[in-house]
Amino acid sequence: MPPDNLLLRVFADPALIVGLGVEGWELLLVQARTANLTARLSYWIEDAGITAEVPDRVATQLAAARVVAASRRRALEWEVNRLHRVLTAAGYPMLLLKGAAYAVAGLPLARGRTPLDIDIMVPRNLLERIERHLVGHGWEPAELDIYDRRYYQRWSHELPPLVHRERGTELDVHHTILAPLSRLRPDPAAFWRSGVTLRDGSRALCPTHMALHVAVHLFQEGEIAGGLGGLVDFGELCRYFGRGPDFWRQLVPDAVELGLVRPLYYALYYASELLGTTVPDPVMAEASRVGRPPAPIRAAMDRMVRRAMLPELAEYRTPWWWVSRTCLYIRSHWLRMPPLPLARHLLRKAWVRRFAAAS
Amino acid sequence: MKIGDLTSDQLYQRFGGAGLRARIGPFVFRLRSSIGSFVEDFGFAYADFPVCDESEVSDFRIRLVPAPRWRPWREAMARFCAEEISPFETFPRRIALPWAEWGFNWCIYTYAHQFLIFHSAVVERGGRAAILAGPSGSGKSTLCAALLGRGWRLLSDEFALLDPEHGWLLPIPRPVALKDASIELIPTLLPQARLGPVFAATRKGRIAHLRPPTEAVERQAEPAKPAWVVFPTHADNAVTKLEPLRKAAGFVRLESNCFNYRELGRSAFEALGNVIEKASCFALPFTDVETAAELVDGLAEVQPAAAVPLDAA
Amino acid sequence: MSDGACTSGQAGEEGTVWAVPPANGLEWQEFDNEFLVYNSASGQTHHLNLLAGEALRCLEDEAVRTYELVRRLADRFEIAEDSPSLQTIDQLIREFDELGLIAPSTS
Numbered sequence: 100m101p102p103d104n105l106l107l108r109v110f111a112d113p114a115l116i117v118g119l120g121v122e123g124w125e126l127l128l129v130q131a132r133t134a135n136l137t138a139r140l141s142y143w144i145e146d147a148g149i150t151a152e153v154p155d156r157v158a159t160q161l162a163a164a165r166v167v168a169a170s171r172r173r174a175l176e177w178e179v180n181r182l183h184r185v186l187t188a189a190g191y192p193m194l195l196l197k198g199a200a201y202a203v204a205g206l207p208l209a210r211g212r213t214p215l216d217i218d219i220m221v222p223r224n225l226l227e228r229i230e231r232h233l234v235g236h237g238w239e240p241a242e243l244d245i246y247d248r249r250y251y252q253r254w255s256h257e258l259p260p261l262v263h264r265e266r267g268t269e270l271d272v273h274h275t276i277l278a279p280l281s282r283l284r285p286d287p288a289a290f291w292r293s294g295v296t297l298r299d300g301s302r303a304l305c306p307t308h309m310a311l312h313v314a315v316h317l318f319q320e321g322e323i324a325g326g327l328g329g330l331v332d333f334g335e336l337c338r339y340f341g342r343g344p345d346f347w348r349q350l351v352p353d354a355v356e357l358g359l360v361r362p363l364y365y366a367l368y369y370a371s372e373l374l375g376t377t378v379p380d381p382v383m384a385e386a387s388r389v390g391r392p393p394a395p396i397r398a399a400m401d402r403m404v405r406r407a408m409l410p411e412l413a414e415y416r417t418p419w420w421w422v423s424r425t426c427l428y429i430r431s432h433w434l435r436m437p438p439l440p441l442a443r444h445l446l447r448k449a450w451v452r453r454f455a456a457a458s
Numbered sequence: 459m460k461i462g463d464l465t466s467d468q469l470y471q472r473f474g475g476a477g478l479r480a481r482i483g484p485f486v487f488r489l490r491s492s493i494g495s496f497v498e499d500f501g502f503a504y505a506d507f508p509v510c511d512e513s514e515v516s517d518f519r520i521r522l523v524p525a526p527r528w529r530p531w532r533e534a535m536a537r538f539c540a541e542e543i544s545p546f547e548t549f550p551r552r553i554a555l556p557w558a559e560w561g562f563n564w565c566i567y568t569y570a571h572q573f574l575i576f577h578s579a580v581v582e583r584g585g586r587a588a589i590l591a592g593p594s595g596s597g598k599s600t601l602c603a604a605l606l607g608r609g610w611r612l613l614s615d616e617f618a619l620l621d622p623e624h625g626w627l628l629p630i631p632r633p634v635a636l637k638d639a640s641i642e643l644i645p646t647l648l649p650q651a652r653l654g655p656v657f658a659a660t661r662k663g664r665i666a667h668l669r670p671p672t673e674a675v676e677r678q679a680e681p682a683k684p685a686w687v688v689f690p691t692h693a694d695n696a697v698t699k700l701e702p703l704r705k706a707a708g709f710v711r712l713e714s715n716c717f718n719y720r721e722l723g724r725s726a727f728e729a730l731g732n733v734i735e736k737a738s739c740f741a742l743p744f745t746d747v748e749t750a751a752e753l754v755d756g757l758a759e760v761q762p763a764a765a766v767p768l769d770a771a
Numbered sequence: 772m773s774d775g776a777c778t779s780g781q782a783g784e785e786g787t788v789w790a791v792p793p794a795n796g797l798e799w800q801e802f803d804n805e806f807l808v809y810n811s812a813s814g815q816t817h818h819l820n821l822l823a824g825e826a827l828r829c830l831e832d833e834a835v836r837t838y839e840l841v842r843r844l845a846d847r848f849e850i851a852e853d854s855p856s857l858q859t860i861d862q863l864i865r866e867f868d869e870l871g872l873i874a875p876s877t878s
Binding site for chain 3: 170176177
């Protein structure tokens with residue numbers, strides 16, 4: 100009997116937590132922690148209006164997960180801030196991808212995420228100049244081991260990730276986002292043209308391109324990447340943008356234009372099948388018509404997907420390496436101290452000013 | 459009911475079945491394992507801790523499982539899993555308890571962000587707590603054990619758990635891990651010490667666990683507020699003395715011993731500031747742990763009003 | 772995120788007006804004339820000596836050019852504008868900018 104993917108079922112129907120016993124809550128927490136979805140789960144429950152159903156000891160664990168997510172989001176938005184200071188101030192355009200875009204756009208799906216790095220897209224003809232500029236302002240190329248190198252070659256990012264010398268944050272600079280999977284090799288200009296401008300002046304992908312980007316990443320050739328979190332992302336993007344008139348109308352045509360009908364079909368099918376995401380019938384029908392593969396391929400994919408959605412048992416995972424903090428978190432600013440008599444003078448003046456103001 | 463009240467059979471049954479639920483500090487641990495030697499070692503070290511019933515949702519779900527041995531002549535191996543995550547490589551089954559202790563540490567600093575967590579021992583006397591902060595090898599465990607011998611209550615050997623809202627330190631009086639020379643030294647300072655078996659050839663040398671004093675465990679629900687922050691550093695030729703620190707320096711140094719300062723953001727800044735405002739900070743280089751313990755003892759003799767002199771370095 | 776982030780301006784350019792962006796939401800603690808400052812936008816904490824702390828406080832109060840800051844600090848501490856302590860203000864501004872504590876001001 101296959102193990103119970105309670106986490107998936109709760110994302111599909113949060114009301115399942117009502118009356119959940121100790122064993123159920125513990126299974127849910129284990130699966131959420133393994134899949135790194137604890138904070139997102141807590142927002143799901145909150146949005147469903149059933150926070151009162153959560154036992155105290157569980158609520159503590161959910162709140163603790165939110166603390167981590169909040170700090171990652173703060174760090175992510177700060178990276179965007181710093182990139183503006185360095186790139187935008189120098190006149191270079193920048194388009195935010197994935198988590199950074201969700202956060203700056205204030206999308207509900209940004210809550211509870213724990214991004215570890217930041218992805219941006221820049222024009223191809225400026226790629227080398229931008230890299231030089233970044234390197235001149237505190238970033239340096241990351242040291243890659245053989246596995247990482249293979250990943251970057253495969254995805255043709257061309258530019259290995261950059262790491263900020265002091266903050267230690269990782270930056271991936273892309274010039275396009277859908278090669279090599281898309282057979283049509285879409286012109287990135289399409290992404291810039293359709294792109295939207297966010298409140299801080301950043302650019303981001305338009306809603307359909309955002310959703311397609313997630314679908315592509317999820318349903319890569321031969322493997323599923325991103326697991327349940329990725330599928331939840333896709334479902335949430337559909338739910339959020341689907342409230343407007345254009346999203347559903349444009350989704351399949353855009354996929355056709357970019358050669359991404361197969362990943363879109365899978366994403367729509369599994370989001371509706373596993374998560375209960377509402378996909379309008381005509382859209383599903385059209386996506387099937389253009390993107391559904393033959394039955395044997397569907398069957399193989401189905402097995403892979405269901406396995407990928409379930410958080411793995413520890414015995415089958417590789418050791419989990421943790422990045423240790425390398426630098427002292429507090430930064431000191433110590434000007435050369437003036438000679439002692441002057442120091443006393445300064446101290447006295449400061450004391451007088453402070454207490455004089457108070458009296 | 460305490461863990462020590464269970465018979466061997468009952469203990470094995472719980473570990474091998476739905477799990478043993480134990481309240482350790484502010485946490486409920488759910489532990490499962492089929493490794494007999496580990497169950498026994500754990501049962502001894504944690505005998506005084508209360509057992510919880512199945513109606514309590516646990517904070518951490520832990521399994522210690524046998525791991526396949528790839529080469530027949532290698533010794534039997536085991537794996538530590540928390541929430542189906544395996545943070546470490548496999549390790550020999552005979553040293554499962556030290557590894558489990560590191561695993562419990564991992565759980566706490568990975569998940570317990572309801573607290574501001576410092577790498578430090580915490581002891582209490584007269585209602586006031588001393589945070590003994592420092593990395594591994596600083597001598598804080600040894601100093602902590604010596605202070606227990608002088609009547610201080612154990613709140614923790616490994617972590618200070620600070621409730622950011624109220625400024626209390628929550629006890630988690632787990633077994634004190636003694637390494638190498640301390641294993642022989644501590645019973646001389648703490649005659650009533652109950653030591654578990656010595657584990658050889660762990661990644662940190664020889665390790666033995668000092669069972670926490672029964673009273674410390676019985677009072678594990680009693681928090682304390684920090685009055686002193688001490689940074690011990692053990693070295694072979696140090697001059698043992700208490701050196702008062704400037705408060706801002708104390709803040710910076712205590713932050714460097716904090717696991718999750720960045721995660722807690724503003725509330726960490728405020729909580730740490732409150733600790734530093736009310737506590738006195740000292741560096742304590744030492745060679746001889748008895749002298750060092752005597753100096754810390756001396757702090758408790760001083761009433762709160764007599765704080766650090768203004769012209770301290 | 773930060774006001775004025777789109778304006779170009781480098782430390783050392785005479786005309787740049789510097790200020791602490793309101794979004795930073797600085798929190799201060801002081802112990803014996805040493806400052807600890809928390810920047811809620813970056814989540815970073817900084818340890819400042821008296822002069823650096825006063826400089827940052829000035830920039831939090833209003834937007835100023837570097838030479839104006841020097842003048843204000845000289846006034847506040849009643850020292851000469853060309854005294855050794857104030858020679859390093861340029862460098863301090865650069866560091867504050869790099870850390871995101873201040874940014875060129877549009878207003």
